[in-house]
Amino acid sequence: MFPKPKPLLVPNTYAYESEPMVKATGFREYDARWLFGKEINLMGIQALGMGLGALIAELGQKQEIVTGHDFRGYSASIKYALMTGLMAAGCKVHDIGLAVTPMAYFAQFDLDVPCVAMVTASHNDNGWTGVKMGASKPLTFGPDEMTRLKEIVLNAEFKNKAGGSYQFHENYPARYIADLTNRPKLKRKLKVVVACGNGTAGAFAPQVMEAIGCEVIPLDTELDHTFPKYNPNPEDMEMLHAIRDAVLEHKADVGLGFDGDGDRCGVVDNAGEEIFADKVGVMLARDMSAVHKDATFVVDVKSTGLFVTDPVLQKQNAKTTYWKTGHSYMKRRTNELKALAGFEKSGHFFFNAPVGRGYDDGLVSAIAICEMMDRAPGKTMADLKEALPKTWSSPTMSPHCADETKYGVVAAVVKHFEDAQKKGDKVAGQSIRDLVTVNGVRVTCEDGSWGLVRASSNKPELVVVVESPISEARMHDMFEAMNVVLRTHPEVGAYNQTI
Known part of the structure; x- marks a missing residue:
């Protein structure tokens, strides 16, 4: 035994x-x-x-x-x-x-x-x-x-x-790479920074991007399990800033950053500005729903409100469902709804046929981004980003909270905002327009500004994200409103990054 x-x-x-x-x-x-x-x-x-x-x-x-x-x-x-x-x-x-x-x-x-x-x-x-x-x-x-x-x-x-x-x-990698690259080459010659943070994707990503027709500028693609410069996480500003510097130095068209196991992709535009993955999702949804009519998309609760309010997506009759954060949740929901794609703010993208097979693959995402640019001749990545309605969004912010206590803290935060809505209390100076509680709590105010608190599914942390379609000041107001509630719980520790 x-x-x-x-x-x-x-x-x-x-x-x-x-x-x-x-x-x-x-x-x-x-x-x-x-x-x-x-x-x-x-x-x-x-x-x-x-x-x-x-x-x-x-x-x-x-x-x-x-x-x-x-x-x-x-x-x-x-x-x-x-x-x-x-x-x-x-x-x-x-x-x-x-x-x-x-x-x-x-x-x-x-x-x-x-x-x-x-x-x-x-x-x-x-x-x-x-x-x-x-x-x-x-x-x-x-x-x-x-x-x-x-x-x-x-x-x-x-x-x-x-x-x-x-x-x-x-x-075996040769079979995987052949599958990814068995497609027409890009018509547009794109100069692409391929950043891997010394993680596993460094062994494969440069040759895949070269094979589809990109000029590749490799950044930290050497395999080094000590991660000597920064963690390979395209949500962390340290990695995004390294990509920014390389994009500007080499005058690249786009910077693509892959996480440690290659299932996520982060994006920096030609002006050196990071584009959070949910905004990249909106750009891809615009591009895909122009080709595939009446498309359905699934996005996680950390993602921008533009999926619902964007006039281009509305005109193209695209439908969006918000769902639980987490690659398994999103994969399953995208599969159940037979959605064209699912987009998660962390950079997990799930493409069903004809683009993918339903699972998250950072290289499939990178190829989709390059093909989107290929279908927009004369436009830069920054142009495509600037064409979106303006919102002010935070990065994903994660205060420490032990695995044994984090779900209890989140349950208390959910109850706090549910009670506030019932009593008509104001949040950041405004009434609550909507609460989404499929995964923690997403609080949306009258002007569309929103804040999210949920428990991280894979680390001893909470997750906090805020966004406002009004102003940077309103984004900060939402952060303060969420943080004030979190600070009533001594179990919640320091943030990894804040706005």
Whole structure:
């Protein structure tokens, strides 16, 4: 029998090397994230693999799975421990080696394999590890599957089965790159900064963008799992500013930044201005709904209100639904509604046919952006951005809040604003026009200014975003209104960045 995981073991002891350690909070809403060594050990990863194999069988799915790993110093060892557990549970494992996460999603279709387990901590700081999992392409696990997986692993409900096997797919990235680049070359010669923050995308993104016809200016594309300059996260201003500097230095048409596991893409225009991903989504929605009539889009609650108010989208009869933040939630909703695309403010974009297969891929997003520019000859990326109605938007701001307390804090904040709406209280000097509570609370005032508070799904943080179609001052008013409520909760710590 494989031992039941412990929540905590002391390193450099017999127990640490002989028993699984798995901290319960690592099971997130739609994937898993732990501090490696402190919250999970290699035997804990093996237990995760055994539990995932048991869950796949429980779901009635064929026990065959694709796995790959990102470029961190410990990711390969974690993948091998995971595969040991999967094979012990009777799974056939298809190993594609070093990969960006969407390469693993692509492999499910390409190899006709139903399940996926990608070892990645995405853009999290060094020290973190994690696994993105799914058992029904192109979808990944949501809360129901993650809750059941947590029960199986922590209660050691493992079922050792014969029949587990292993297959390595040599030089698999070539198949993924060929799939991405099998398209007509761009008519317009675009000079593109390709920024990877020394993350995994650096191994693949430059050659993909060159193959579609771009002149590539590589920025931090060398693989370095210490992330020596900044975390590969295109929502962080440090990475965006590095891209800005490169765009201006090389007089590039656009800067494209990829996160640590390559499923997100950030954008800087030719003037060196960052365009937050939700605004890029509006631009792409305009472009796509001009070609595909009566298009439906799904966007997350962190995203700009322009998806509803933009006159071009209204004229093209595009419809938009706001939904929960999180790649699994958005992927599922985009799939359920058969939407043309889903856009998340973090930069996860989900394109259904004919553009994509429904999963998030930063390179598919980058290609879509270049093709949008190709269809707008004579216009720069800045021109396309300036054509949008003006709004003032914050970056995603994340105050620290422990995993054990963050959901309770958010529930209290939701109740505060629900009570305020019932009583007719003002927020930032105005009445509440609308509350959206599918994921935290999004408070919209009479003038369209809004603020969001929700719990991060993969880090011990809250998420705060504000926007105003009126002025920068009104954006700051909304931030103050949200922050005042948060500061009544001592569990809420310092922000990673503010406006």
